Amino acid sequence: MSAATDAPAGEIAISATGERKAVTASAGTSPSSEWIIVTRGIARNYDMGGEIVRALRGVDIAVMRNEYVAIMGPSGSGKSTLMNMIGCLDTPNEGEYWLNGQLVSTMTDDELARVRNKEIGFVFQTFNLLPRATALANVELPLVYAGVPAAERRERAMEALTRVQLGERVHHKPNELSGGQRQRVAIARALVNRPSILLADEPTGNLDSTTSEEIMRVFEELAQRGQTVIMVTHEPDIASHARRVVVLRDGVVSSDERKEQFVARIAQGGKTH
Numbered sequence: 001m002s003a004a005t006d007a008p009a010g011e012i013a014i015s016a017t018g019e020r021k022a023v024t025a026s027a028g029t030s031p032s033s034e035w036i037i038v039t040r041g042i043a044r045n046y047d048m049g050g051e052i053v054r055a056l057r058g059v060d061i062a063v064m065r066n067e068y069v070a071i072m073g074p075s076g077s078g079k080s081t082l083m084n085m086i087g088c089l090d091t092p093n094e095g096e097y098w099l100n101g102q103l104v105s106t107m108t109d110d111e112l113a114r115v116r117n118k119e120i121g122f123v124f125q126t127f128n129l130l131p132r133a134t135a136l137a138n139v140e141l142p143l144v145y146a147g148v149p150a151a152e153r154r155e156r157a158m159e160a161l162t163r164v165q166l167g168e169r170v171h172h173k174p175n176e177l178s179g180g181q182r183q184r185v186a187i188a189r190a191l192v193n194r195p196s197i198l199l200a201d202e203p204t205g206n207l208d209s210t211t212s213e214e215i216m217r218v219f220e221e222l223a224q225r226g227q228t229v230i231m232v233t234h235e236p237d238i239a240s241h242a243r244r245v246v247v248l249r250d251g252v253v254s255s256d257e258r259k260e261q262f263v264a265r266i267a268q269g270g271k272t273h
């Protein structure tokens, strides 16, 4: 059966299981609720004293709830810029961004901050933990900002740390933990607000290969439990843990494949960069 006959008119994207699916009932309207992220032609320029850097030049991506997506591409291709858009840290100069049914691209900074705190958990290459605070206090921090009472904070932080198998290390400070354990604290902190999306920019960039695999197992388990995960990585081995791989080049999507297609293409000498 051709895709044209089994999908209604309007915008089409590839679903988590690889079929073509309608994003909207008709073109130009809000995406249906199974699509957690939809970008339409988003562009981001930086003005460097008269010289314009075009970091994103029209990116169309649609991600379903519960997907696990890796984003690859050469240095400077726009990966972090795109993550900043998806994570509501920044808005595009052009195009639309819909997150969980909300049109984010036209929001004010205050609205953006509110959506970010509710919907997004971030994990960075450099962990970004408070050095003098224990693992527990680091994970409680987003709940302090959210005004959650102390007892509930502690309970939820313990639960998040237990989910990443750090229940035994909650009173350790970052310098009393291994690199992999530090990144697990950062993952617990990202999850404690129960975000709709976990965004990770090079989460294994500072870890050795054994520890990277350990962190990938944590992500795999979260994805299996239904957490939507989007991860930037330079390493094909890390990307192949995701179920879908998007490659950016010069600010546009150059490929968007199921993991199996990506792995087969790489095995035949295809480029990720």
Ligand SMILES: Nc1ncnc2c1ncn2[C@@H]1O[C@H](COP(=O)(O)OP(=O)(O)OP(=O)(O)O)[C@@H](O)[C@H]1O
Pocket (backbone or CB within 6 Å): 046, 047, 048, 053, 054, 055, 073, 074, 075, 076, 077, 078, 079, 080, 081, 082
């Ligand atoms: N704040 C900024 N001001 C000006 N130019 C910027 C800014 N941030 C990014 N850029 C430029 O935009 C382009 C995309 O940068 P971005 O950080 O998104 O790349 P990346 O794919 O994440 O690269 P890497 O793999 O090195 O992290 C680059 O040319 C970069 O120099």
Ligand SMILES: [Mg+2]
Pocket (backbone or CB within 6 Å): 079, 080, 081
């Ligand atoms: Mg980057």
